[in-house]
Amino acid sequence: MSVRAGIVVCLASFLLGSLFTHWIADSLTLWKSPVTDEYLWTAALYYSVLTKAPIELLYILLAIVALGGVTIFWSFHDGETGNLMFDGGSIVLYGTTVMMYLYSVVPNMVAKFSSLPCQQIDEPFPRVLRFPTLELASNHLICSVALTGVLILQAGRWWAELSDGDDEPTYLEEKSEGPQYTC
Numbered sequence: 315m316s317v318r319a320g321i322v323v324c325l326a327s328f329l330l331g332s333l334f335t336h337w338i339a340d341s342l343t344l345w346k347s348p349v350t351d352e353y354l355w356t357a358a359l360y361y362s363v364l365t366k367a368p369i370e371l372l373y374i375l376l377a378i379v380a381l382g383g384v385t386i387f388w389s390f391h392d393g394e395t396g397n398l399m400f401d402g403g404s405i406v407l408y409g410t411t412v413m414m415y416l417y418s419v420v421p422n423m424v425a426k427f428s429s430l431p432c433q434q435i436d437e438p439f440p441r442v443l444r445f446p447t448l449e450l451a452s453n454h455l456i457c458s459v460a461l462t463g464v465l466i467l468q469a470g471r472w473w474a475e476l477s478d479g480d481d482e483p484t485y486l487e488e489k490s491e492g493p494q495y496t497c
Contacts, residue, residue, distance in 0.1 A: 318389040322404065323468050325382035329411070330461040332375070333454055336360075340451040349448070351439040357447050358439070361427040379412060400471035407460040407467070414460075419453050422446050 339357035343349055386408055390401040426446040 316389070318385050319468050319471060321385045322382060322389070323465060325378055325385070326408070326461050326464045326468070328378060329382065330458060330465070333458045333461065336451075336454045340454050343448055343451040344455060351437070354439040354444060354447050355433065355437075357451065358427060358430060358443055361423055361447070361450060362430045365423055365428045383408060383412065400467045400474070403467045404464045407463040411457045411460045411464075414453055414457055419450060419457070422450055422453075 339360035342353035343357050346353055386401055386404050390398070390405060426443060430443075431440070
């Protein structure tokens, strides 16, 4: 496996792990039925805490995303058939994740959850925040699935490269056969 593919796997795994941290809020709104006001308040408070994180964390996350994108494009640029198929698919999935996060998740989080009204957990959840809370959880799930697809494509690329090399004899196989003389 090339170094570039290894970098893509590491960065996609890191981003997937950072999306998994949202499971605290997302599991309550996506996988628990019925979705209660308590679950929605918990998710909204979690997203509100995220909007108050230091800006440096956002810069680090942006740098990781940019490095991942540059690495996939760099690997794709080689023009080999395997790179075109596996890295092309990875670019689409990675780009989908980045676009969804930039154009849906971040604006939604900043606009709706930067300042939550003071409330008690037993108060009814505001109807105006219900859809954005559920949408954030759905978008996190879509981004997680897309990044999992990137990992699967990179593993497929590794497997394809490994199986391509099976036809060629290794150094030990050549050594055990000894020299071939023909007269």
